[in-house]
Amino acid sequence: MTRQEARKKADEIEPQKQDRQPGVESEMEPSAEFIRDSYQGSGKLEGKVAIVTGGDSGIGRAAAVHFAREGADVAVMYLDEEEDAETTAEMIEDEGGECLTIGGDVRDSAFCQAAVEEVIDEFGDVNVLVNNAAAQVVKTELTDITDEQWEETFATNIHGYFYMTKAALPHLEDGDTIVNTTSINAFAGKATLVDYSTTKGAIVAFTRSLSQQLAGEGIRVNQVAPGPIWTPLIPATIGDYDPEMVEEFGQDVPMGRPGQPSELGPAYVFLACEDSSYVSGQTLHINGGSIVGG
Structure with a gap:
């Protein structure tokens, strides 16, 4: 999808x-796009095993499918959206990767431990952990x-x-990576998402602190800070508050679209592979042109 096509889709x-x-x-x-036809994999994650939480849809699905195109096998964790998870699995398998789907709630420590053990049993290793699962509720008053x-x-x-x-850390070794999903709201704030924005700020501190703790072991920890991205969380949260607001979603950033x-x-992919071998504790801001600190 070109930029022009992305804008046209936003207008829909x-x-x-x-x-x-x-x-x-x-x-x-309209439906979202998860990987561009023009994206050429080059084996950057060949032989690697990745875990992606919230991997059934949206940003998590995009990360998982890109990983597969780069040669990785992927464990997709999801809450209870089984149909979406199976579609993601099919997309990963179409890229030549193996996929394990694991349904459950990351709020449960025991489930997280069991999920990682299931990945080890299935693939024998884990090299990349993407923490991405998220929830938000729109409230205009604290x-x-x-x-x-x-x-x-x-x-x-x-x-x-x-x-x-x-749960994953005991299995990670020199050269392995952790990629967390934070948000533009961690840096800019959001009046209607105070609790969500606060947790995203906590992720920033978690990423930076953990990166320092693990640097000596050769394990890199970074984060992506998305701006407005067209995912199911938008109609399920902003739309639940006011369906009309969804039509205007993302139009307030410099590029004028989600x-x-x-x-x-x-x-x-960049943060998971050796291309970023000298990068840790850092944030990639992908937000349509908004300039934020940090």
Whole structure:
């Protein structure tokens, strides 16, 4: 998809909503693009095994499919969107990779441990961990955020990252990598997403601190900070609050449109492979031209 095609697809977005989180890829209109036909794999992850949380759709699916095109086998973790996960698995297999799908909740430490063990049993190794699963709920007033919502947002968005990393770390070795998904909102804030933005800020600190702890072991830890990207989370969260807002999604960035997951996949490849061998503790900002600190 060219930039012109991406803009045309953005213009096709109309008011819509989904009734549950984290949202279903197959219900989005228009559908998203996950990898460009022009993207040429060159074996950058040949022989590697990757785990991608939230890999059934959106940014996670894009990362997983790009990894497969670069030669990796991929374990796709998802909450309960089985149909989306199976579609992702088919896309990975079409690229020549093997795929293991694992359904469950990253808020559960025991599940995260069991999931990593299942990957080891299936593939014998893990070399790349992508922490990507996320949840958000739109609230315009701090006092409208319930204690339960605050705790659940933290449980998914940062506790899950900790649990997955803790489970995977004993299997990671020199040259292996961790890539976390943070957000532009960690740097710029978002009035309607206070709890979500706060967890994304926590991911920034987690990434930077862990990168320093693991540098001596040759394990690199970096993060991607997406701006507005067309994923199921948008109609399932912004659309749930106000379907009309979805039509305007992403128009406030300098490029004037939301990004496609396909525009993020190569960043995950870069941070996962040897091309970024001298990069750790860093952030790739992919946000349509917004300039943010950090």
